[in-house]
Amino acid sequence: MNLTLYIWRQKGPDETGKMERHDARDVSRDMSFLEMLDVVNEGLVKNGKEPVAFDHDCREGICGMCSLVVNGVPHGRKEKTTVCQLHMRHFKDGDAIYIEPWRARAFPVIKDLIVDRSAMERIMYSGGYISVHTGGVPDGNAVLISKEDAETAMDAAECIGCGACIAACPNGSAMLFTAAKVSHLATLPQGRIEAAVRVCAMTEAMAGQGFGNCSNHYECEAVCPKGISVKFIAKLNREFMRAAFIKWKRERND
Amino acid sequence: MILDGKCPSGPLSEKWEKRLHEMRLVGPANKRKFTVIVVGAGLAGTSASATLAELGYKVEVFCYQDSPRRGHSISAQGGINAAKNYPNDGDSVYRLFYDTVKGGDFRSREANVYRLAAVSSNIIDQCVAQGVPFARDYAGYLENRSFGGALVSRTFYARGQTGQQLLLGAYSALCRQIKAGSVRVHPRTEMLDLVVVDGEAKGITTRNLITGEIASYAGDAVCLCSGGYSNVYCLSTNAMGSNVTATYRAFKKGAFFANPCFNQIHPTCIPVTGEHQSKLTLMSESLRNDGRVWVPGKKGDKRPPKEVPEAERDYFLERKYPSYGNLSARDVASRATKEVCDEGLGVGPGGRGVYLDFADAISRLGEEKVRERYGNLFEMYEKITAEDAYKQPMRIYPAPHYAMGGLWVDYNLQSNIPGLFVLGEANFSDHGANRLGASALMQGLADGYFIIPYTIADYLAATTPGKVKADHAEFGKSREDVDGRTRKLISLKGSKTVNELHRELGKIMWEYVGMSRSAESLRKALKLIPELRAEFWENVRVPGSGAELNQELEKAGRVADFLEFGELIAYDALHRNESCGAHFREEFQTPDGEARRDDEKFCYVAAWEFKGEGGEPELHKEPLVFETVRLATRSYK
Ligand SMILES: Cc1cc2nc3c(=O)[nH]c(=O)nc-3n(C[C@H](O)[C@H](O)[C@H](O)COP(=O)(O)OP(=O)(O)OC[C@H]3O[C@@H](n4cnc5c(N)ncnc54)[C@H](O)[C@@H]3O)c2cc1C
Ligand code: FES
Numbered sequence: 098m099n100l101t102l103y104i105w106r107q108k109g110p111d112e113t114g115k116m117e118r119h120d121a122r123d124v125s126r127d128m129s130f131l132e133m134l135d136v137v138n139e140g141l142v143k144n145g146k147e148p149v150a151f152d153h154d155c156r157e158g159i160c161g162m163c164s165l166v167v168n169g170v171p172h173g174r175k176e177k178t179t180v181c182q183l184h185m186r187h188f189k190d191g192d193a194i195y196i197e198p199w200r201a202r203a204f205p206v207i208k209d210l211i212v213d214r215s216a217m218e219r220i221m222y223s224g225g226y227i228s229v230h231t232g233g234v235p236d237g238n239a240v241l242i243s244k245e246d247a248e249t250a251m252d253a254a255e256c257i258g259c260g261a262c263i264a265a266c267p268n269g270s271a272m273l274f275t276a277a278k279v280s281h282l283a284t285l286p287q288g289r290i291e292a293a294v295r296v297c298a299m300t301e302a303m304a305g306q307g308f309g310n311c312s313n314h315y316e317c318e319a320v321c322p323k324g325i326s327v328k329f330i331a332k333l334n335r336e337f338m339r340a341a342f343i344k345w346k347r348e349r350n351d
Numbered sequence: 352m353i354l355d356g357k358c359p360s361g362p363l364s365e366k367w368e369k370r371l372h373e374m375r376l377v378g379p380a381n382k383r384k385f386t387v388i389v390v391g392a393g394l395a396g397t398s399a400s401a402t403l404a405e406l407g408y409k410v411e412v413f414c415y416q417d418s419p420r421r422g423h424s425i426s427a428q429g430g431i432n433a434a435k436n437y438p439n440d441g442d443s444v445y446r447l448f449y450d451t452v453k454g455g456d457f458r459s460r461e462a463n464v465y466r467l468a469a470v471s472s473n474i475i476d477q478c479v480a481q482g483v484p485f486a487r488d489y490a491g492y493l494e495n496r497s498f499g500g501a502l503v504s505r506t507f508y509a510r511g512q513t514g515q516q517l518l519l520g521a522y523s524a525l526c527r528q529i530k531a532g533s534v535r536v537h538p539r540t541e542m543l544d545l546v547v548v549d550g551e552a553k554g555i556t557t558r559n560l561i562t563g564e565i566a567s568y569a570g571d572a573v574c575l576c577s578g579g580y581s582n583v584y585c586l587s588t589n590a591m592g593s594n595v596t597a598t599y600r601a602f603k604k605g606a607f608f609a610n611p612c613f614n615q616i617h618p619t620c621i622p623v624t625g626e627h628q629s630k631l632t633l634m635s636e637s638l639r640n641d642g643r644v645w646v647p648g649k650k651g652d653k654r655p656p657k658e659v660p661e662a663e664r665d666y667f668l669e670r671k672y673p674s675y676g677n678l679s680a681r682d683v684a685s686r687a688t689k690e691v692c693d694e695g696l697g698v699g700p701g702g703r704g705v706y707l708d709f710a711d712a713i714s715r716l717g718e719e720k721v722r723e724r725y726g727n728l729f730e731m732y733e734k735i736t737a738e739d740a741y742k743q744p745m746r747i748y749p750a751p752h753y754a755m756g757g758l759w760v761d762y763n764l765q766s767n768i769p770g771l772f773v774l775g776e777a778n779f780s781d782h783g784a785n786r787l788g789a790s791a792l793m794q795g796l797a798d799g800y801f802i803i804p805y806t807i808a809d810y811l812a813a814t815t816p817g818k819v820k821a822d823h824a825e826f827g828k829s830r831e832d833v834d835g836r837t838r839k840l841i842s843l844k845g846s847k848t849v850n851e852l853h854r855e856l857g858k859i860m861w862e863y864v865g866m867s868r869s870a871e872s873l874r875k876a877l878k879l880i881p882e883l884r885a886e887f888w889e890n891v892r893v894p895g896s897g898a899e900l901n902q903e904l905e906k907a908g909r910v911a912d913f914l915e916f917g918e919l920i921a922y923d924a925l926h927r928n929e930s931c932g933a934h935f936r937e938e939f940q941t942p943d944g945e946a947r948r949d950d951e952k953f954c955y956v957a958a959w960e961f962k963g964e965g966g967e968p969e970l971h972k973e974p975l976v977f978e979t980v981r982l983a984t985r986s987y988k
Binding site: 109125127128129131132133135136139141142143145146147148150152153154155156157158159160161162177178182183184186207208211213214215217218221222223224225226227228229230231232234235236237238240241242243244247248250251254255257258281282285287288 | 398401402405416417418420421423425426435437473475476477478479480481482484485486487488489490491492493509510512515516519522523524526527529530536538561590591592624625627628629630632633730731734735737800801804846848850851892894895899900902903
């Protein structure tokens with residue numbers, strides 16, 4: 098099939114960008130979206146032009162590197178699919194496709210379709226862990242975890258941290274990402290002990306990184322390639338209230 | 352030179368304990384004076400960084416992705432082994448050790464493998480404590496599944512995303528240290544040279560992938576945790592950026608490269624569909640727990656799989672290897688698959704595929720149970736092929752997957768260059784000539800959490816912290832070399848793209864240095880690779896400049912190294928006149944087509960020394976001494 102692509106080109110963070118038209122010819126249905134871009138890039142290089150820069154690595158939908166907005170939707174319209182796993186059979190001959198980078202205040206463009214997502218890392222650094230040392234831990238079966246809790250924790254832990262949720266949110270909020278991380282650890286007995294400290298630290302970091310507020314649009318869940326549920330946002334809110342209550346009680350007793 | 356692995360003496364089960372006792376320690380107040388450079392943030396690099404920082408060392412960790420949590424370990428699907436014997440099915444440290452030595456076709460170092468098996472249980476405990484949500488049963492206990500090459504169930508897993516969960520666990524430990532200020536992360540930074548001062552590894556030279564800046568970092572020791580090199584085959588299950596650059600440039604600085612010809616070709620990957628293909632996708636080995644591998648018994652049978660009656664199917668793995676059946680070791684299963692396809696029995700485009708069928712499992716367990724076990728793998732298969740594996744069998748074919756070879760290290764994980772340690776897939780590892788499934792994650796984490804923290808101290812304790820600074824002349828020279836190479840790549844302005852040349856290399860490697868090799872095919876490769884390399888250095892086209900984000904330049908640097916490294920693989924494969932594990936030389940096989948080892952002549956690690964570009968590398972040997980295990984013919988029958 099033949100396609101017309103409109104691709105965001107931007108030389109650097111401080112440059113102005115624009116959409117540029119490219120033709121993609123003889124695209125096979127079996128190609129992935131990124132393989133289609135590879136072919137376009139090969140053509141550009143051969144013609145002495147600069148190829149389009151985009152992030153990718155595993156191409157298996159798990160590393161969270163790939164980050165393209167396809168026709169206005171992060172990772173494209175196919176449900177629960179990263180753009181590296183999106184195949185061209187979902188498009189048809191003659192289609193026009195618009196390809197843009199993640200757009201959010203917290204994600205400055207580095208070049209073309211590559212953005213800086215380090216703000217997400219800083220949320221993690223603030224408290225996205227259980228404070229355990231290497232060594233000296235109990236046997237893996239010493240603390241039993243109900244299947245239900247293990248599964249819920251895993252549902253949250255599946256987040257690949259790609260940032261599609263943030264790119265899809267009209268406010269550029271990192272709520273679903275943070276909620277998934279908070280819920281994963283708070284659901285497990287090992288993570289309960291620090292749950293209150295963690296949720297406060299992570300929500301505070303989130304607020305300080307240029308992400309917007311959550312006003313319950315739920316665009317995040319709709320685009321999440323791993324189907325992370327917004328129920329975890331409710332869980333984060335509950336954890337946060339609980340932490341505030343603990344703090345209030347402690348202060349009153351002091 | 353005869354190399355010494357420096358294994359402790361004494362009974363196998365006491366060696367590590369003995370070494371722990373012998374090694375020097377660095378006092379708590381002194382640790383913070385030492386800087387350790389860690390290249391790579393997969394499981395090995397992240398676990399090492401977090402643990403070293405927690406002990407008090409200053410750690411600088413580098414990766415080419417935008418975050419340590421995206422290291423290639425994240426794509427590991429199936430699981431991680433540990434000798435917990437929770438299922439009470441007869442597992443033990445010794446059995447895991449023996450299975451691994453046997454799986455590696457008796458080409459690994461006994462003492463290392465035993466240590467790996469011995470610490471395996473601690474890894475699971477550590478991960479559980481970090482919050483890794485391993486699969487649990489209804490009573491809340493950890494679940495296990497089986498993997499190839501073993502008759503016990505010892506594989507722990509988190510759905511089909513075990514690597515992701517383990518990496519996120521290690522990353523969380525790293526986050527804690529980042530917050531504490533003891534680790535500095537350098538994402539989007541690629542190591543392009545090792546700096547050796549007075550014979551010891553004292554730093555690295557890197558390129559910042561956003562600005563193009565070439566910089567040097569000095570440290571008291573360097574740990575390379577940069578993963579495997581399967582992308583030398585162009586198409587592999589590895590991530591697009593996986594490379595040999597970090598280890599190869601260390602090789603050029605004097606580090607020995609061990610057993611480069613031991614490359615694992617994984618039996619269950621989605622077959623190639625066309626020229627545009629950029630990578631191959633693994634379908635986890637865990638699927639062989641419940642999936643049955645077969646081909647039609649007659650050539651040219653074009654019927655849809657459902658219509659081929661049971662009696663006309665050849666379940667060739669079950670037929671050839673009745674006791675391990677579909678769970679035979681990887682190299683064995685891959686070769687058997689290639690064989691039936693060579694005979695013309697293969698299915699799918701080009702006849703390069705066999706069926707992996709779940710119909711029996713679905714009727715035995717129900718679709719729901721199968722979905723629970725493998726749901727995400729079936730989804731992934733469907734995304735790529737548009738076929739529903741609940742309704743029709745998957746089609747699979749072998750693909751390059753894992754590098755057993757890597758930089759040579761002694762028992763302490765130190766290379767022949769003092770101060771240079773190598774961890775995870777990047778070292779020549781504990782897997783001999785073939786790795787068993789679910790053992791790489793185990794090894795990466797064992798190296799990072801439980802081995803390097805002790806062994807690095809033994810080296811550091813005998814050095815003066817901060818002795819070499821980044822203003823040392825060697826660093827300047829290294830930066831000049833890296834800069835010169837970058838400029839050269841840009842200046843060529845030829846007519847072929849990096850991808851084209853990489854694909855050509857991949858074809859040579861797959862055809863002549865692939866799943867089965869012969870002296871003739873290897874000699875051919877040794878002729879073709881230098882020709883292609885010469886073409887690369889005349890005719891490659893790298894647009895843009897070095898002083899900016901330039902992905903073509905990144906790729907060009909990596910492919911340039913593969914073009915040298917491919918030759919090293921061929922040399923190694925040609926010199927090893929035996930078949931063992933994944934290294935199958937057509938001239939050396941038993942009458943029924945199995946690998947024929949030659950323990951008399953080749954029971955050693957082949958460690959190669961760089962002797963100048965285009966020059967033949969020099970072979971050094973580390974004899975493998977088996978004190979406990981009796982060398983036997985490996986059989987999965
Ligand atoms: C698809 C797939 C599935 C697998 N499934 C399993 C499984 O189920 N069980 C199992 O045990 N094993 C499995 N494996 C194997 C296992 O995942 C790997 O062997 C292991 O994770 C390697 O870990 P590592 O830390 O050594 O390297 P990697 O995880 O590959 O990490 C390499 C790191 O080095 C960095 N790096 C590389 N080069 C440079 C450079 N030049 N400069 C700076 N940084 C650099 C990268 O950025 C990355 O952070 C699988 C492998 C694949 C490909
Ligand atoms: S490239 Fe890894 S998720 Fe898409």
